[in-house]
Each structure stands twice: as C-alpha cells, then as structure tokens.
Amino acid sequence: MHNDDRIVICESPDIDEAVDRLNEAFNEKRTIIIVGRCRVDYHGRASSKLEPGERIVIMKEDGAVLVHRSKGYEPVNWQPSGCILQALREEDCLIIKAIKRAPREVVTIFFDRIHFLSTFKLMDEGEFSLYASEEEMRRAILMEPSLIEEGFKPIDYERRVKPGFVDIYGVDKDGRIVVVEIKRRTAGKEAVLQLERYIETLKRSLNKEVRGILAAPVISRDARQTLLSLGLDFRRVDPKKCSEILKRKEEKKILDFFRHFTNA
C-alpha cells in the first residue's frame, strides 16, 4: 500500500481496511476506483439485480457512482452526482450504499472480494469544447442566414412559442414569416411534427401565413414525405460546415482587430 495523499493504492485490502479507506475518501472528497467481485441491487424508478461477477466501480468526488462490466459503453448500474455514499462491513462483505433523493433511489454494492482499491485527488481544470453541435449550427445560420436561403433575415432565436422553443424565427425575401427548426443529424418524423406544431401555433396567434424550414444534414425518407404533405421546406445544412464558418468568422474578427491595431 502506497499513500502520498495524492494517490492511495491498496492491493487486495481486507474489508476493514477498505472501509477505512473509503470513509477517508468520502470525507476528503476523493475519487475512488475499486476492482473486485460484487453483486449489485438497485431500487428507484425501476429495480434491478446484478448477480456476482468482477467489475470496476468508480465513485467520484461529487457522489456519482458507476458500476462497469468488462464490456460496453454504458455502466450496468450507476448513480448520478449528488448522492450520499456509505461504506460498511457486514460479515465478510464490503457494502457500499449510494442514496439519492427526489426521486429516492438506492444502489447497493456488495463486494466479497476486492482485488484492488485506489483513491486520489484529481486536478482537472481543463476546458472542454464541442464543435458541430446544434448550437453552433444555429450561431452559424444567424451569422450567415443565406445558409437557409437568399434573403432570409433572422429576427429572433430560441423564441418561446406556447409550449416550446422555435430555433430561429425570421422573415424571407418576400416578407413572409419563417420558422426554422435545426437538427444536427438526420431529421426524422418528430422533427417535422415539432416544426409543424410551432407553425400551427404561430399561424393561429399571428393570423398570418407562416413558412416552415427544416435545416439538417439529411432528412429521412418518410419525414420528407410528411414534410412535403404539410407544405414545409427542407434545407440541407452541414454541422461541420457551420463549425468551419464560425471558425473563419472568429479568425476574421481577430484579423480585423489586429488590422485596426496596426492602423491605429
């Protein structure tokens, strides 16, 4: 066992040692990894039972818990951040409880063998940036409305319409009101129906004709059919292109700044 405050590693700890290490880690809000043989119960919105086997359990400083099997992206059991963690011994078993309220949910892990247990303080201030999201598509269209069509003029975005939000709201070259629904991947039927609901609501409240445009990289076959039958338009828009447009605009802004600076 090695302990320099930053990282603690215990190979095959006995249960009492494991309980001590865990309580220490809970108090100090350390991150925990356990590898060992366990079974897991879950009760909450649903219930589940996982029979014994060797798994990886991660407990994070914010109370999130993950139980991972040897395969797959998803944890087999989990608890989101904000839950209360407890560790205790019961006979030859290490029991870990993760309790969340509203809705009350409990995950209980029963370890009968611990191959190894490690706790540490993770220092992590690194920024995370995601590109080619729907939000970037929206920003790109607002900066470059011709991505939708020539003469399109956005007026507002994320505009509340009775029971939801319109992605972009504007007028076309002929002054007709346009509602744009953006999807970053293949647009399916729900996207069309979502757009249609906004248009119906707006038509009624404005008592005017309203055009609907679905902007997405692709549209599914029957979504296209529904779209056409409802008299709505599709406009192919690529998320990556939008991301690049934004990047270029950003660069131009910086360039303009330097030009201004050198001229001044």
Place this chain on the structure above:
Amino acid sequence: MHNDDRIVICESPDIDEAVDRLNEAFNEKRTIIIVGRCRVDYHGRASSKLEPGERIVIMKEDGAVLVHRSKGYEPVNWQPSGCILQALREEDCLIIKAIKRAPREVVTIFFDRIHFLSTFKLMDEGEFSLYASEEEMRRAILMEPSLIEEGFKPIDYERRVKPGFVDIYGVDKDGRIVVVEIKRRTAGKEAVLQLERYIETLKRSLNKEVRGILAAPVISRDARQTLLSLGLDFRRVDPKKCSEILKRKEEKKILDFFRHFTNA
C-alpha cells in the same frame, strides 16, 4: 509492479513500459484503467477538444473507451464497443488512439503523466435483470388485460402501423378496436401525439372507429388536455405493480408445475 496474469498494477510507469503493458492488454483483451494527466481530441459526427487535466481512462476488452473527469455520471469523451485501440510513444507523450468506422470516429488521448496503470481479466458471468420496464408493463397488461379496463381483449402487440409500432392492439367489451400506448413514466404530449397518429392511420386503413388508451403511471397536465380534446382515454398503470403481477404469475406457474408434478 505486480503481475499474476489476472491483475497487473504499475505505479508511475514510464512511457515505454506503459506502451508495452497496453499492447499486451490489447492482445490479450484485458481491461485497462489509467489514471493520469491527459488531453483528448475527438473527431467524428462532431468534434471536441479537452484541455489537459487529470482523468480516469477505462479501455474495455471489447474496445469500448471511457474518459472520466472527477465529476458527473457521463464520460467527457468516449468510444463505444468495437473500436480499434492503439498505443504509441511520441516524444514524452503516451498516445492512445481509439478508432471506429461507420461512421468513422477517432478519439485520441495524449498522456504526459501517468499516475498509475492497471490491466486485468474480469471474470463476469453474472446475470443482470431489470424490473418495472416498459416491456414488463406490456407483458403484465397482456397477461392481465383488466389493467386497461374490464372486458379488454388484446389481439396483438408491437404491431406495425405504417410509420411505427403500436404497443398493444385489441378490442374492448363492445367490440371496438383499441390501441394502447404504454409509457413507463409521466406521459407527455409526444405520447399523446404518437397515439393519435396511430389512431388516425388505423382509422383510415380500417375505415372504422378506433379507441386510443394511454397507459402510464402519470400524465402531464397539458398532455391530459390534448388527450381529452382528441377524445382519447388515459389509464393509470403503475410499472412496479406490473412487475409484481408478473412475478406473482411466474410464481403461480412454478407452483402449478409442482402441483402437477406431485399429482402425477
């Protein structure tokens, strides 16, 4: 460093040792945990950049990859199962690439400090059972149709209706056709609209009256309004109760089997 074939633990390994351990683990389809300082790039359907910080990286025997920060349920970067893993040294960096095709996606992890690296074979044959899912609700209703209403007779389930699947399809006590849409949680407007679409399609293709019943533990306020205005019905059904009904039926089946056995 300790190695008994089942579990390998390296504290602060140098890069060459890490690369060796990783390649060994990839070949032998071992599960891997690395804790250290890294940055991460992702390119695929979208793109992302994660600046340096200390994280937990898990690589599973099926090629799944998870990068976890010190907080939250979700990995900040990941790769689902089935991707190809590579480890290599580049100057003072351990580089791990996880490549998936269709769609091609690449996650690249650059470690400049490795606090510890562990690889192992997880033995896990334990069965996982989930209770109170939508599927259990459907099975319970099929076994006990009065959960919907007295006299309801299911005919089919998961029946294809033009653009989707009807959860349960049957007739009521007066011989009218009934479509049941099941939701395991609070039913919102989409649930109502989904049900409505099925009914419209069926009405048209059968040229008959069709009743719609939404079965869920709760219905949201405005979903109820929409439901009523469309002349559809709501029936409160509790997923947990359904799960218990199934359990009881299972027990009865086993009991009947033993009774038969002892009588025979």
Place this chain on the structure above:
DNA sequence: CGTGCCAGGTGCCTT
C-alpha cells in the same frame, strides 16, 4: 445499412 423508439436515459435551462 437506415429508421424507429425506449432508456432507471443524463444534462441544461427556464418558468
């Protein structure tokens, strides 16, 4: 393969 749909979805934001 795409298309549809559930999930203990989670996370983020707003009334």
Place this chain on the structure above:
DNA sequence: AAGGCACTTGGCACG
C-alpha cells in the same frame, strides 16, 4: 419541482 429539448445520446429490433 416540472416542462422542454439536445445529446458524438447508446442500445435494440426490424424492414
């Protein structure tokens, strides 16, 4: 607290 909605959603089942 509840509603609306995006997500590299993932996962499965089916045409």
